[in-house]
Amino acid sequence: MKIAIYPGSFDPITNGHIDIINRASDLFDKLIIAVASNNSKQSLFSKQQRVEILEESLSNNNIEIDSFDGLLVDYATNKNVFTIIRGLRTLSDFDYEFRMAIMNRNLNQSIETIFLMTDEKYSHISSSSIKEIYLLGGDIDTFVPKAVLSKLNQVNNEKNNK
Numbered sequence: 280m281k282i283a284i285y286p287g288s289f290d291p292i293t294n295g296h297i298d299i300i301n302r303a304s305d306l307f308d309k310l311i312i313a314v315a316s317n318n319s320k321q322s323l324f325s326k327q328q329r330v331e332i333l334e335e336s337l338s339n340n341n342i343e344i345d346s347f348d349g350l351l352v353d354y355a356t357n358k359n360v361f362t363i364i365r366g367l368r369t370l371s372d373f374d375y376e377f378r379m380a381i382m383n384r385n386l387n388q389s390i391e392t393i394f395l396m397t398d399e400k401y402s403h404i405s406s407s408s409i410k411e412i413y414l415l416g417g418d419i420d421t422f423v424p425k426a427v428l429s430k431l432n433q434v435n436n437e438k439n440n441k
């Protein structure tokens with residue numbers, strides 16, 4: 280059985296991530312989508328909320344949604360899965376992704392990273408820009424699945440009711 284892990288912060292998941300998930304789930308028997316903390320980024324949603332959004336947004340029948348702390352290579356080793364999927368939007372993504380792939384391979388020689396390119400219609404979408412647009416009052420409806428918007432409303436309502 281060919282299994283791959285698609286790790287990411289998914290804070291929040293975007294339509295570009297969904298495009299990569301659909302492509303990868305067509306290529307592999309099973310795809311594990313693994314929500315991680317990215318220590319260099321401030322998060323909008325908790326890890327649990329991000330997992331819930333993924334569960335509501337995805338209906339592929341060969342995916343598993345999970346989360347992890349610590350190193351990706353350790354998570355992958357524990358799962359006995361050595362193929363990592365990462366998405367590329369533009370050439371500027373490549374530098375960061377290349378360094379991460381090589382570092383992960385240095386940490387564990389068995390790890391192989393496979394890059395998939397998003398449809399160019401998503402190449403301008405990033406979770407960071409979605410967060411900024413949302414926090415500054417802009418409209419993000421066309422960039423993210425509906426579950427992101429409902430979770431944002433839920434989080435805001437909970438805040439206002441406190």
Ligand code: PNS
Pocket residue numbers: 286287288289315316317318349350351352378379380382383
């Ligand atoms: O969606 P992102 O923020 O680009 O995903 C980055 C992520 C979460 C895949 C990366 O930061 C990661 O693998 N974090 C887990 C900790 C780790 O293994 N760090 C070393 C990476 S070389």
